[in-house]
Amino acid sequence: MYEQHPHACVFDAYGTLFDVHSAVARLRDRVGAQAEAVSATWRQKQLEYTWLRSLMGEYADFERVLADSLDYALRQAAIDDPALRTDLLDAYNRLDCYPEVPGVLRTLKQQGYGVAILTNGTSAMMRSCVEHSGIGDWLDDILTVDSLRIYKPSPRVYELAVDRFGPPAAGISFQSANAWDIAGAAYFGLSCVWINRRQGITEELPGRPLHTLSDLEGLPTLLAAATD
Template identity: 50%
Template sequence: MSHAAYVFDAYGTLFDVHAAVRRHAGDVGPDYQRVSEMWRAKQLEYSWTRALMGAYADFWQLTEQALDYTLERIGGVDPTLRQKLLDAYWKLDCYPEVPAVLKALKGRGAHVAILSNGSPDMLRSAVDNAALGTVIDDIFSVDALRTYKTAPAVYDLVTTAYRLYPDVVSFQSSNRWDVAGATRFGFRTVWINRAGLPDEYPDLKPSLILPSLESL
């Protein structure tokens, strides 16, 4: 079934959030996977707590704070790597199937967009680095609202901009909590379950579960 718009979460869905640490794995040391996982977990935790408090700080600030916490908590990582890891986050690798999938969807005449917690500069840098600018029509950032997913107003950025009902928008995310929020809003949702994780929100089921974007 074709939809009027295909909207994608950015981090973990189009772009590999673990690419930054993996690029410097040898320098980070044997705990590099733990560093990457904690960095990501804290980045998300900070977005949720700030949204609930109504104390917005943009996603780049949260990314920096999450890395600082992680490096202090885990220890043993050369502090001079901090800036290299942050710089790498601006140029995350996209997943291999992403360019062809987005090109095919755009060829159907649908809107192709990103809806992300990322700040506009972060998202533009990632898109440019992956050479996706010609296949992405719009980048919607929560920065416009100064809050974070899963606030319904975030998903409404898309329906308002495109003047569409939610059920004609297909929303793809690798983050199950994001899929839950988008499902609650009324989007047709696709959970990109790259890691084969168990479901967490049985009352807010996605329309489809895929191991990658390839079958979209």
Template identity: 50%
Template structure:
């Protein structure tokens, strides 16, 4: 392995953010995919706006607010599903290749960590639910500094804790905006482009683009 540390975004990279609605798709109805997209989009928008305003609220609160907006936006969905959907978000499905890739990286001697907007409690619940609680050397939550990615201070959580230069860290995310921020900070970046999205930030390119984490082992 060529890097001292492999750090992963959580939501969308390790955990399928759409699995919460997917788990209740029958009850949600034909607008399930629409509801899930709105929920995710507003969740991220709230994180960026609050960081710009300097008015932090933890990711759990933003997740709840975003779901409330999505339910208002898609009135055909029964609002009584709110609690079930939030509970499902605490135990999101991880992608199939995730456990094997993480364990192989850890076995190689590299440090393995999460760096996420998620609150510590949210992340711990997702990790335990996916049986990944013995894989990570650290779980870095932006809650520690009260600012969301892509603020440079969020990426500095890793380098400060582990006393590493940014170039020693390989950072993996499915979110292109996150890859842009991490590239600007100086990480080696791997964009996990699971859904074949076009590039949004050509001036801040990833070091590598993959359709899932499996290719990370070959290119690590």
């Protein structure tokens, strides 16, 4: 249970609000039979490269990480198509949001919560996705790692939410579909709700979610129960 009623709701972007596999799905006919494998590898390498760059102290923004990880995925699939590469990168800047997202964000905003995105993505990339999905009216802010030059799960990233909405950290409900992200945010002290869209299992790491949902639909009800 929440230690106290949250005053803000902060959301991871990729995989939580936006379907990271919708870019390849949109171009499935051109990618071909390896579309699912390309999409999975592309996503996995995005994560690995953010973690490795953080450890190496060799920051590059997420636009560069996205391109490098796509190059790896296409090379692994033996696909050499510069036009397709360009179109996939463009599609990633216009990812589809999950169906319940606009309604949930609207409800939370109307109920008086602070609402923001906390993302590894660049400001420009995230503004593009937000505009494509039409959810900008329900957001107070988009918090990115650009100014920090380090990626999640660095505690400095999660501190951005506290800097924006005020302490205590436990008064901020953080939602992510990524179990590793939940571990990092919970260890920092945010009150975490794991959006377990793919029926995964928790990581064997410090930091556990307070609640688990299969999608975001039940979040307003969960938050309302925290006032009882």
